[in-house]
Amino acid sequence: MTSATRATAYIRGLLPSRPDYRDLRRTWKGDLVAGLTVGIVALPLALGFGVSSGVSAEAGLITAIIAGVLAAIFGGSNVQVSGPTGAMVVVLLPIVAQHGVGAVALVSIMAGVIVLAAGALRLGRAVSIIPWPVIEGFTLGIAVIIFLQQVPSLTVGGQADAASHSSNALVAAIQAISSADWTYVPWAVGAALIVIACMLLAQRLHPGITGSLAGIAIVTILCLVIDSPLAVIGALPDGLPMPTFPTLTLGSTASLLGPALTIAALAAIESLLSARVASSLADTGPYDPDRELVGQGIASIGSGLFGGMPATGAIARTAVNVRSGGRTRLASIVHAIVLLLFVLVLSGPVGMIPLAGLAGVLMLTAYRMVHKATMRSILKSARSDAAAFIVTAIVTVSFDLIIAVVIGIVFAGVFAIRNLSRGTGVQREEIAGTPLAGDERISVVRIDGPLIFASADRVFEEITRMRGATVVILRMSKLEHVDASGAHALQDIVQSLERRGVTVLIKGVQPVHEDLFRTIGVLASLRHHRHLFTSMDDAVTHARSHISRETGRTAASTTQ
Template sequence: MSADGHRSRAARAVAHVGELLPSRADYRGLRRTWRGDLVAGVTVGIVALPLALGFGVSSGVSAEAGLVTAIVAGVLAAVFGGSHVQVSGPTGAMVVVLLPIVASQGVEAVAAVSVLAGVIVLAAGALRLGRAVSFIPWPVIEGFTLGIAVIIFLQQVPSLAAPGSSGAAGHSANAVVAAAQALAAADGSYLLWAAGAAAVVVLCMIGAQRIHPAIPGSLVGIVVVTALCAVVPNPLAAIGALPRTLPLPTLPDLSPAALPGLLGPAVTVAALAAIESLLSARVAASLDDTGPYDPDRELVGQGIASIGSGVFGGMPATGAIARTAVNVRSGGRSRLAAIVHAGVLLLIVLVVSGPVGMIPLAGLAGVLMLTAWRMVHRATVRSILRSTRADAAAFVLTALITVSFDLIVAVLIGIAFAGFFAIRSLSRTAGVQREPIPGEPAPGDEGIAIVRFDGPLIFAAADRVFDEVTAVRGVMVVILRMSKIELVDATGAHVLSDIVRALERRGITVLIKGIQPGHEDLFRTVGVLASLRHHRHLFDDLPAAVDHARSHVERSGRGTRGPTTPVSP
């Protein structure tokens, strides 16, 4: 490579890095939006408090870890992320992934997994993999969301069944099994108290929403149930004492001995963090005129956020769809809103950590149960189930596998399932049609067949196309019209060369008309052009191909008696 080429490549690399870093342009409209951003930030911070606490407890780590994640990751993702309105922190989907990690490797492994996953997500952004989420079909996304909602709901059952329990109590078992076991072994008296506390929170959340959407129902419910528990003697377990400051940053154990056991969970966490964050950013961009988002930079920002969270002893972070939606609907239009949200949570830690520690775990369970219920949009479910059979099946399958086995496996199987049916449907549009010879008929035309290819010539349709074309009988020349082919892959091109060779072996001369410029290199590489008897058997227009075919029939002197031996070009 020349020196100019090296300089050009270096310049592009520098420009790419610059696109992934914060700039003054991120705050260009701040003078116009700062009032709305402040209001939205405070609103989201109030809404996020019970969720951060609940997800921290439910993950099997701690309420403190949930708060730390919301604060540290919330700031870092806001500054470095690719969306102006994304709000990041602990989420229900991440809780589902963290439980088995806590079960198998202990709480201390979560911070290390967070750092490793952050590095992976950051690298994915630097490698421009942000658009990959667009390959996930909508039914798979909704099935994934439904499965997560079911798991989050069921994980709260242990918190209601016995004192001091949480979703982590059943982390070594399937969520359905763990919930059933918790109920079977439940302390009846405690279950009534806990269910009552959760019901108070749920009623407050529903009532506040009906009075005015801007009222933070979850916070109102938590305040009410905590106040009731303070004045009424009860057996309910509370969060417990919380630190009054953020923990000091500490690099978790990433020694060579620990890495092999952490890499697998880190890859899973990274995949989930990337998927959920990009989906959340895409949804946010569609809610209002919030400006575009950069998916690659969003991955970089979320990676940095998870790294920072792990260093401070927190959990892996992702973009939170619910909190992001609250931010947009509350008037947030710049990154300042997400930064203020983290500042509100930090202020709560510094000022009112004592009262926060008195919140009953059953109250947090109520918040998460209703949150899980609201994650599922009944109209969306009905729409998917009433759509195509393939999409409905992909939706149901993804949801079932998410609940029964593993989130990432569910997404991969859902994509594969949807992809299979999409390819099958696409392949059915491929076909071949025998066309009449245009213009006035000429003697010997009955010895010429024009076969038109339609749709995509891909692997899924290749065998059927081969059988249909080679079934042509009683002719001496076959003209293959290729101009209507929309898409062709290597398998399709290879089968096309097999078709030419099969016909030529039977003494039928093959002419090809109308190869599209975008397909020519592939046809040449795979051997389609080499399979022709002569280079003159390649044409750009149909009349020229028909004239050439008629000359073959005329020289053969056999009319419709059928070919016996090959004739010259």
Template sequence: MNVRIRNLLPSRRDYAGLRRTWRGDLVAGVTVGIVALPLALGFGVSSGLSAEAGLVTAVVAGVIAAVFGGSHVQVSGPTGAMVVVLVPIVAGHGPGAVVVVTLLAGVLVVLAGVLRLGRAVSFIPWPVIEGFTLGIAVIIFTQQIPALASSHVAGASEHSSNAIVAAVQAFATLDPAYAAWALGAVAVVTACMWGAPRLHRSVPGSLVGIVVVAVAALVVGAPLARIGALPGTLPAPSLPVIDLSSLAALTAPAATVAALAAIESLLSARVAASLGDTGTYDPDRELIGQGLASIGSSLFGGMPATGAIARTAVNVRSGGRSRLAAVTHAVVLLLVVLVAAGPVGQIPLAALAGVLMVTAVRMVHLDTVRAILRSTRADAVAFVATAVITVSFDLIVAVVIGVAFAGFFALRGMSQASQVRREEVRGQTQPGDDRIAILRFDGPLSFTSADRVSAEVDAVRGVSVVIMRMSQLELVDATGAHMLGEITQTLERRGITVLIKGVQPRHEDLFRTVGVLAALRHHNHLFTDLPSAIAHARSHVQRETTTA
């Protein structure tokens, strides 16, 4: 089998250290499973689907991504970012369309892995990632407000698919008595999530809070809406029914889901690799694993899966070092489905809303926000623009525009870094030295600065020889090299002899191909050191003076 293909598939190497790490992996897997339970339920409900869809996704996708993915410690399942994308899809096409979108998105992510596009995430700047995260946090938080306003959860036709607008609309149907009960449940969950870890770091505050609220609601008879009945087993796998007439309309949403799944999974895997001694990750294999996970989830009626940064971090910090931990987390959730479906169905939706609200708040790190806003204007603009567009419009559009902002400012900075400086002729001054111009090129020379540099060189007047120093020239693209060739030709047409000094070996092929060297009057006008170039320039000036 081709080595390239073999590296993208599971192998015994994935479990090389299992004999040493299996105990820690089992403990970490159980811990992550407990943490993941309320999140899987909450994200399933919040997406407009069901708690069952969230659990199914966490179980099925969790196992597939663990086995086929490119990270040894990545934990996958439903995430808040994906919920944000799914809500408008459910609103526009109905819950049934999500299964088809999940299948299509999974195929696209697998294709991206096969095409070796895994490294693309490295081109997303840090401010854009943080702006993206802030926008997601705001959306997740505001998505919970309608569930707290009244026991009636409005349908897509009653509330906007935009989380901010939907939150405002929810106040029109506000039931003060119900809202008081719901906010009380949120307060209890919040207190448990913030307080339980202070008693002991291993105490799952979210699960404790949900249990406390569920028991209290049953004891006092609180009028809180519940999750409802859950099946006691996983649904039987089946191929989604694809309506060809609606397939075209679902292609764009599927592409959005695929892009988000790829970006979030790769970011999570990259973060996991920096948290501890977990080994490297293969970004291309990670895409294949996440794509297969979404395909598998769709066969069981689930939703798209991605690598989950928070759960992955819990896994690493709990001692997980191999894929066994992520598989164990999925088995724990499966046992919940098989053994505790009845009690889980009695959990109040307000308790899940509290878990997600606290999760959203924890996604935002104020120190990071302040650092970005105080860094550079370009980074601050990219951060704010990404966050605002994420909340107002679309996640993928936000990333694209954020990257465009960052790219624009980066190119502008590159343009400003390009300089042309005129230097004095070195050594003892000789007659005619004022007829020699030494131009030193610094920084990158690309399409962003070519016109400005050309204008600066063209402004040189009253000289007979121009020495262009290239030793400090950094990046040069085809446009920059072409501009140098045109400058040389223009100066030569004006009767000015051009000498080039210090062409770096890495630039020689480009200069030769584009025609910079061919534009010189003579091949002897190319020098490796400045004194030789100055001596040659003086001889030209002397001959010109003698002739005159």
């Protein structure tokens, strides 16, 4: 295969193809129903996330429509539903506070280019390095932040005082409560409770009822009938804007590079996790993680061009899609078309929705993100996993999402390496068979498990502390993974023993370790190249010959 042919196959693997829709003739009815259902479910979420991000409800809708279509066509999952998500809102709010609303479209495009490049470089499998406790701690932290972000909508009428609040959700919630308008709070809390009650009761009454939409409809009607002080979304356009490229300057690009990298990392992590979970919910075919990144990158770029926000795969909407019968990309495309119809036909009524009602939707959504059984399982598991879960959640709420993931991975990795190093053992063995005179001066030392940097010093100390032997046989047939530090420790062991006059024999070097041992100098440290054995019997025979010669020399010198 020529390089041109390989390059063509490589590119084709990341682009849409006819097999994406091979099951459409069989599943199209279910896809239409699922798309309609997800579209209705997504409407309040798109509006709410748009408002909570500090941008606008319009931006949330644009993101759900544009990104929903583009990610469905170009992404690597047959059932993934993409759009604005709570995790992205958590990152965007500080960016809006620092750089202004106008920076969102540009940072969306920049992040999209980064995610697209990651997919083109085949980095989609990287998410597998994130441990499960870290993912759950990350999710818990996001849920807490989303919940806290709704407090201003219930106390001061939404975004009116947002500029005076901290970019940290916990601090902003405390500030909002301290400056609350207590004549406004009962109205806002009442509206949120009505929506939450509808969401909780809807599934008990009938699975087909979308509780969030019903609750918002009830609250909106009540606000029109009753003269209430509740802040509403406001006027929305009755169509999509024309795509435009945001103003690009060297200064704005440089200042937004850090936020863009954060958004890109978050978009990649959340989308790949969502796609992986979706593939386990039903038989919808495998997902391609690299192509998923390409699709999500294109979706964020498209969203930014239309004035929207960065997009990611949304696990809640994806799960609704699968459970409603969605099996191909048509379902996600239909969901976007449904949202577009809301914009074209019902933009007026949608603009009358109270912000407090959307806050109720997002508060219950945040609550449902926390799985109590999962939390109990992690907290009752190994202390290292529980610690990684707790630390990730705390850092997510207190500082930054990506920092939290990095700290969580490092935290879990340190404990994993520590536990792995505990599997390294040093055992002193007896010589098999009938003991001979002088065998007490031969030590057979077996090294088990992995020999890595975390256990290298301990192994060195345990072996070099051994006394009373003239010959030491290092048995390595049970040795597992060895890194450069472990090989260097073996070299130090051989050199230390030889300096003390102890002859070192090595038995059972596995072929997988031989090149490393030669490179580091372990084998070169032996007194003689014949001190390397594949058979234990040969090694013992050679050790006994050393003892015999040493005993003979001692006897001769005594006679003289």
